[in-house]
Amino acid sequence: MKFSSLRRGLVMSGRVLLSIPFRALPTLLAAIVVSFLLLRLIPGDAVDVMASQVALSNESDIAKWRHDLGLDRSIGEQLLDYIVNLARLDFGYSHIYNMPVASLIGERLPSTCLLAGTAFVVAIILGILAGVISGYAKGGALDQLTSAVLLLLYSVPAFWTGLLLIEVFAVWLNWLPLGGSQSLGLDLSGAARIGDRLRHLVLPAVTLALFYIAVDARLVRASMLEVQNQDYIRTAIAKGLDRHTIVWKHMLRNALLPLTAVAGNRIGAMLGGAVTIETVFNWPGMGRLAFEAVLKRDFTVLTAILVLSAFFVIAANIIVDLIQVWIDPRIEH
Amino acid sequence: MSRLIADIRGLSVHFGEHLIVDGIDFSIQENEILALVGESGCGKSTVALSLLRLLPDKGCTVAGKVLLGGRDILTVPENELNDLRGSAVSIIFQDPSTALNPVWSIGSQIVETLRRHRNISAKAARRQAIDLLDLVAIPDPHRRIDDFPHQFSGGMRQRVMIAMAISCNPRLLVADEPTTALDVTTQAQVLELLDKLRRDLSMSILLITHDLSLVADWADRVVVMYGGQICESAPTRSLFSAPFHPYTQCLLASIPPLSGGPTHRTGRLFEGPSAGVVTASAAGCRYAARCDRAEASCLSAKPAIFSVGAGSHLAACPVVKPSVSLAATVI
Numbered sequence: 001m002k003f004s005s006l007r008r009g010l011v012m013s014g015r016v017l018l019s020i021p022f023r024a025l026p027t028l029l030a031a032i033v034v035s036f037l038l039l040r041l042i043p044g045d046a047v048d049v050m051a052s053q054v055a056l057s058n059e060s061d062i063a064k065w066r067h068d069l070g071l072d073r074s075i076g077e078q079l080l081d082y083i084v085n086l087a088r089l090d091f092g093y094s095h096i097y098n099m100p101v102a103s104l105i106g107e108r109l110p111s112t113c114l115l116a117g118t119a120f121v122v123a124i125i126l127g128i129l130a131g132v133i134s135g136y137a138k139g140g141a142l143d144q145l146t147s148a149v150l151l152l153l154y155s156v157p158a159f160w161t162g163l164l165l166i167e168v169f170a171v172w173l174n175w176l177p178l179g180g181s182q183s184l185g186l187d188l189s190g191a192a193r194i195g196d197r198l199r200h201l202v203l204p205a206v207t208l209a210l211f212y213i214a215v216d217a218r219l220v221r222a223s224m225l226e227v228q229n230q231d232y233i234r235t236a237i238a239k240g241l242d243r244h245t246i247v248w249k250h251m252l253r254n255a256l257l258p259l260t261a262v263a264g265n266r267i268g269a270m271l272g273g274a275v276t277i278e279t280v281f282n283w284p285g286m287g288r289l290a291f292e293a294v295l296k297r298d299f300t301v302l303t304a305i306l307v308l309s310a311f312f313v314i315a316a317n318i319i320v321d322l323i324q325v326w327i328d329p330r331i332e333h
Numbered sequence: 334m335s336r337l338i339a340d341i342r343g344l345s346v347h348f349g350e351h352l353i354v355d356g357i358d359f360s361i362q363e364n365e366i367l368a369l370v371g372e373s374g375c376g377k378s379t380v381a382l383s384l385l386r387l388l389p390d391k392g393c394t395v396a397g398k399v400l401l402g403g404r405d406i407l408t409v410p411e412n413e414l415n416d417l418r419g420s421a422v423s424i425i426f427q428d429p430s431t432a433l434n435p436v437w438s439i440g441s442q443i444v445e446t447l448r449r450h451r452n453i454s455a456k457a458a459r460r461q462a463i464d465l466l467d468l469v470a471i472p473d474p475h476r477r478i479d480d481f482p483h484q485f486s487g488g489m490r491q492r493v494m495i496a497m498a499i500s501c502n503p504r505l506l507v508a509d510e511p512t513t514a515l516d517v518t519t520q521a522q523v524l525e526l527l528d529k530l531r532r533d534l535s536m537s538i539l540l541i542t543h544d545l546s547l548v549a550d551w552a553d554r555v556v557v558m559y560g561g562q563i564c565e566s567a568p569t570r571s572l573f574s575a576p577f578h579p580y581t582q583c584l585l586a587s588i589p590p591l592s593g594g595p596t597h598r599t600g601r602l603f604e605g606p607s608a609g610v611v612t613a614s615a616a617g618c619r620y621a622a623r624c625d626r627a628e629a630s631c632l633s634a635k636p637a638i639f640s641v642g643a644g645s646h647l648a649a650c651p652v653v654k655p656s657v658s659l660a661a662t663v664i
Contacts, residue, residue, distance in 0.1 A: 231431035238385050239446045239497070240418035249445075253436045328436050329481040 012325040016318065024314050031310035032086065036079050039299045039306075045071055049297045050095055069095070082303075091304040096296050101304045104289070109271075111181050112285035115278070116270035118201060119208035124263060126209070127216025128252070134217065135224030135255075136247055146217070153214035162207040162280040169203060176203055179282035204281040208274055212266065216259060223255035230254070257328055264320030265313060272309025336363040338504050338537045339384070339422075344397035346379050346388065346561075353379050355561040355619070355635070356397065361505060366531060366538045368552035368569070370545065370584075376561040381509040381541045383407070385424055386414060401505065420450040423498035427510040429490035433482040439466075439493045440478035443500055450501040465496040469526060488519035492526065499530055506531070509541045524551050545588055549573055554645075557581050560619025563638065567646040577641050577648040580620045618650070626652050 047066050066072045070081065085092065091101035134146040153161075170178045177183065181200050188196050227233065228251060236250045271286070278287035286305060293301040325331055339361040346354040354376040361367050371377045382388050383395055386406050399406040401422055406414065426432045434442060443462040447453065453461070459478070466474035469492040482490055491511060498506055508527065512520035528551055531538050540552060548555055548569065555572045557565045557580065565578040576582045618624070621631040636649040 231426060231428065232434040234387060235426065235432045235494075235497075236434070238387060238418055238424045240415040240420060240449055241445065242415060245445070245449075250434050250437070254434070329438075330435055330483050 008329065009326050012331070013322055016321045016325060020318065024318060028311060028314055029083075031314075032083060032307050033079065035303050035306035035310070036082055037075070039303055040075060040078075042299075044297065045299070047071060086307065091307075092300040094298055094300050096298040097301070101301055104301060105286070105304060105308065108284060108286050108289045111283060112271060112274075112278070112287065114181075114201065115204055115208065115283060115285055116267065116274065118205040119212065119274075120263070120267050120270060122205065122209040123212035123216055124259075127213045128220050128256075128259070130213065130217035131220025131255075132224060132247060132252060134221040135228070135251075138225060138228075147221075150214045150217050153210050154218065156211075157276075158207055158211050159276045159280050161210055162204070162277055165203050165207055166280075176200075179204075179280075181284055204277050204283050207281075208270075208277050216263065219259055219262060220255055223258050224251055227251045227254045253327060257324060260320050260323050260327065264316045264323070268313030268316030269309065271312040272305065337361075338363050338401070339539075340398070340400040341380075341384075342398040342400065344380065344383060344399065345395070346376070346383060347394040349392050353561055354383070357558070357561075357563045358638075359556050359563065359566060361537050361539055362554075363504075364531060364535050364537055365553040366528070366540055366551055368540045368542060368548040368555045369558060370542055370548055370555060371558035372543060375558045377541045377543075377558050378509055380558075381424065381507050381539065384505075384507050384539070385418055385422055387424070416450070419446055419498075419503070420501040421503055422505045422507065423501075423503040424507040424509060425491065425494045425498050425511050428514045429487055429494050430482075430514070432494055433490060435482055438479045438481055439485070443478075443493075443497050446497050446500050461500070462496075465500055466493070468499075468530075469493070469496045471496070487515050488523060491515060491519075491523055495523075495526065495530070499534060499536070502534055503536055505537050505539065507539045507541070510543070511540070512544075512547065513542075520547070527551075545584065557584070562619050562635070563649060564620065565646075565648045566638075567648075571642075571646050575642070575646075577646070577653050578620075578650045579624050579626050579653065581648075628652055 045066075047062060047069065051062055051065075063072070070078065082092070089102060091105065093099075094101050094104060097104055130146055130150065134143045134150070137143045166178060169176045177200050179200075181197065182193075183196050183200075186196070224247075233246060233250060236246045241250075272290075274285070275287035275291055277283065278285045279291050282288070286308075290302065290305045292298075293305065337360055341357065341359050343356045343358060344354055345352065345356045357380070359367075359369075369377050369380060379388065384399055384401075384406065386395075386399075388395060395407055397407065401417065404413070404417070406417065406422075409417070433439065440459065440462055443465060444455065444458040447458040447461055448455070451458070463474045463478055466478060471477055471489060471492055477485075482493070485493065491514075495511075506527075511527070512523050515523060524547060527538060527540075530536070540547070542548060552569045554568050555566065556563055557572075557578065559580050565572065565576065565581045572581065573585065576585055617630075617632040617634050618627070618636045621627040624631070630651065636651050638647050638649045640646065641648045641653075
């Protein structure tokens with residue numbers, strides 16, 4: 001029935017997708033080069049770290065080791081090699097974890113996706129709800145209460161919220177586990193296994209979501225207040241529409257645009273790992289892997305995480321472009 | 334004798350301390366175009382908004398009565414008010430580029446109005462919306478119905494607004510400066526359309542404008558406002574041929590004549606503060622501060638409206654009163 005708007009959406013989506021080779025790929029390439037070079041600028045390489053671990057000091061052995069790993073070649077050659085390998089989804093080999101980086105990330109990425117995905121969805125839904133309610137009842141008691149709570153959530157650092165929640169729900173009440181993503185040493189299956197995973201997910205996901213709820217709600221509230229004074233809202237009132245339709249149909253769709261941009265960039269960054277939260281909750285995700293890689297000076301793993309984060313952010317931006325094209329018909333590229 | 338569609342009694346609007354509309358009375362007859370004219374800040378748009386109770390709740394007090402079909406718009410409960418809005422009384426605004434929601438297709442905005450007030454299916458509403466677009470002369474309506482506001486020109490957008498406003502056959506259409514944002518050729522087309530629609534649908538139109546040439550061409554009756562008060566009210570022909578109130582006379586004299594050439598000096602309205610500024614303090618006639626015929630009594634009391642001669646020609650100026658009987662005999 002809405003054929004022409006559907007067609008317009010498809011055409012615009014096609015244009016966004018066609019722009020990928022021209023906009024997204026060069027950006028990704030630049031991110032790869034910068035990540036690779038930055039970490040090589042730091043003095044000391046993987047061989048230095050390994051040599052110190054095994055107390056190896058024979059200069060010729062170290063040089064041979066370096067030669068075997070290709071670290072004696074020029075930085076340009078190494079970079080080229082790295083890019084060619086990346087194209088084959090080969091992220092290199094970690095001599096510190098003693099396994100391919102790809103499988104190391106493959107182990108951690110699902111946990112991060114679960115945590116980030118849950119927190120993201122919860123934050124978007126509750127953020128929009130709180131923002132709309134707050135903007136709806138502007139200046140009233142409900143708005144003031146919501147705004148105060150949101151400001152508090154916004155100002156408190158996430159690791160502190162996390163520690164507080166652990167103290168209350170894991171230590172005092174003993175309702176939820178302290179950390180990790182599953183109970184160790186228990187051989188659970190089926191529903192019990194899923195239940196166990198969910199119990200572990202609650203606290204880190206809530207902690208991560210709380211901060212973003214505050215960000216989203218404040219953003220939505222501000223745009224709702226701005227949209228409220230637009231002429232087309234007066235038109236909607238003059239047509240006799242009820243408040244419900246005006247708020248959820250006429251105001252919200254206009255107020256959502258800023259949120260899509262902010263939330264899109266965020267999901268990209270979140271998939272790269274929530275370093276603090278994953279560390280506080282001992283969550284085996286990308287963020288903790290990055291933290292460990294820094295401590296162990298594992299540059300191969302670190303570069304891979306940086307490149308992957310860049311990839312997620314760029315991919316999320318493309319998705320945001322697609323969503324915005326569908327929400328706002330005025331966007332023409 | 335034509336029937337009364339809307340009766341406005343003692344309408345006053347305060348914005349905080351400021352009295353914007355000062356107890357005005359007028360009525361709108363069945364099937365007529367009544368023009369409400371006045372300069373910027375005289376309160377004419379405030380009157381338009383109060384006819385649908387669209388003024389903000391905060392910082393704005395409205396007194397008086399706006400009777401429409403026996404019900405007072407200013408005091409009916411919210412749900413009854415929403416039944417009347419868009420159905421018994423509709424409004425179109427000055428700037429059609431901001432009055433339509435940019436992220437919904439024009440079709441969906443017309444359909445939702447129809448479905449709000451009529452118990453019809455989505456399909457039937459869509460068919461009716463296409464007919465409405467056809468009625469307001471949007472070419473190729475069954476294809477354009479899914480287009481968005483930004484895909485239309487200014488004049489076309491105002492036509493869409495009109496289609497939406499008349500969708501539920503209102504008795505009264507309030508047109509708040511409907512052509513101010515449009516160029517002159519489009520202006521004439523939009524007014525021609527409004528004139529045709531009020532005859533075909535037998536509705537009344539309250540045309541708010543500051544453009545006297547529009548008034549002369551399209552209005553049946555005119556109400557002239559200054560500083561929140563009504564100065565004069567008359568059938569169009571009578572007002573233009575024999576204006577009584579000094580402000581109306583001055584207003585008509587300010588129209589540049591076609592024959593004068595570029596160097597011809599027309600009567601200037603006045604130098605000094607605008608009408609809006611005058612409103613704040615004056616107790617008597619608002620125009621007295623600028624009127625070259627003002628007397629001491631003009632400043633002390635609000636002038637009463639009285640009949641001046643033929644038909645329903647009313648004016649509110651005690652100074653010109655003596656000449657009334659004379660003028661009436663001349664006509």
